[in-house]
Amino acid sequence: MSRHVSTGKTRNKFLSSTATFILGAVAMAQTAQATEELNALVWCDHTDPALIEPFEREYDVKVNLKEYEGTGAGLSIIEQSRPGDWDVFVIDGVDVHRAVEMGVLAEIPADALPTSDIFPEVVMAENNVVDGKTYAVTEKFGYNTISFDKTKVDPKDMEDMSVIWSDKYAGRIAVYDYYLPVIGLVGLGLGIDTADLGADDMPAIKEKLFAMKKVSKQVGEVVSSQTALATGEVDILVGGGEWITAVLSEEKPNLDWIIPKQGGLRWAQSIGVMKDSEKPDLALKFVQYIMSPEGQARLATSSCYWGMPANAKAGENLTDAQKAALRWDDQDGYLKNSQLYPIPDADLDAEMQDAWVEMLQQ
């Protein structure tokens, strides 16, 4: 009998707790439904909660983020999505035209953006503006160049790009697995400007790529490259820069980066509002938040990777240590000695990718 009573009590307890849980879940679901949602197709630096949560709180909105790598992959995701699925798009600065040609991006009122606060060299109107209409704005930039462990290599050797295919540091080099910047760097090492890089240059570039592969220990994506450099597996990272070493500046002060005398590659990412967005106003508010000094400082020091904020006023929100890691005071010289990514047409792009896979298979 007592057992029966006990079982009955237990059952009642179970039923009441289940009901409470279900009611709670329904209430939560209703709350979630009441909150507006914004869908953003982004690079991994935007997924840092420290960046997104202040915007979500201010506008009572849930920002759904999907990260991607490489413009081709991003555009494929959009092609496979329904119109209106995405509200905000972060894209490589050099590919904004491609997105505009595809009819992906909406015009942004020029006066809605803090253009006058942006470092003049990275306004990049030739990329972000088409036919006099602004479709995107540069939000962050940095360099693909050479990162190294200054306690293990001679920093003077890093001033010459040819170090990446020389035997001196054979087996101590990692290569960032992204064909565009690394091919651009090899081109710079051969004296070819990225803007002039064409199919005729590919045989010479391939030869140097293969030589570089021969002396390298690994070719890896961001995390494995960073880990290899941080753990001492390798001493040099080709294609690295502040985005690899700055985030580790406190823990690994031995890591450094340099732009060789031949120059470095400058990457820049832009942000825009999707043309088919059903919430263009909210999407624009998100872009404005990202471009604000506060948003820019958070984006610059995102947990995924660091990079220079495009908005010069972000400096007010960065600490001295953060600025030092980003080389804030050296930007004048760096901007002058860096070039944008190569912009290959479809055929050259295919040739570059083939060369890259050939190099990997060496």
Add this chain to the structure above:
Amino acid sequence: MATASLETRENRRAWGFVTPALLWTVAFFVIPFIVMAAMSLATRKGREIVMAWNFDNYIEFFEKAHLLKGLFVSLEITFTVTIISVILAYPLAWIIAERVPQKWQRMALIMAILPFWTSYVVRSYSWLLVLAQNGVINNTLVYLGVISEPLELASTRSATVIGFVHFFVMLLTLTIYANLVQMPPNYRRAAADLGANGFQVFWHVVLPLTLPGIMVGAFLTFVLCIGDYITPQILGGNNELALPQVIMLQLGRRADFPMAATLSIILMVVVTLAYIACARWLKMERT
């Protein structure tokens, strides 16, 4: 008449049982396979995919050495892993089946398959830490004075093979163990009574009877290994690309779905050939 009616009813019942599985297979294998096969006959022009209905992608695969090499790398890794896994798994299965007391066998099997319970990705990254220059193996060897400089273990084909073998030894151990415990002990006693020594009993009786278990495990190892992307990607250091990595490059970086479909079909053909070889050996072919 009554027999015919009974036969019809039996047939209907049989179809009733088979239809759900058939629909499932059609929906999730046959149709996707047809779509993939059709896609492999398309071409990527610029950013667009054009249905060209030709075999250009297949020709390109055989013409471009770096694509073809992906297949050879996959085959070399897969055969190496399968052979090493069989060599390691057989004694392990034999020890569990023959030397471990019956009451502890279940525990021994659980211990053997324990690594199955951890995430495949986590396990691969763990191996990276073990094999790294400052990893457990190198540190131990340097500490013991066996080597003065750390060995290059991570980001090599050896690392990929080690990661795979760790996983597939467990799988093979299970299939071989299942075979060993099903074998009546009388066979070995009879062979011994007829004068066979320990090695002869193993070679002429035990091994032939456990070959089906080895073959089934080896086939599963082959199929899972040749199609795996994660282990070579994490442990191989991109120093060479296996076919699944080449497929991922077509998808993720080039958005070249026709070439990715072509490579996938080629991978399927290889797996099918392996299955036919295995089935013929096991006399499972329906001829």
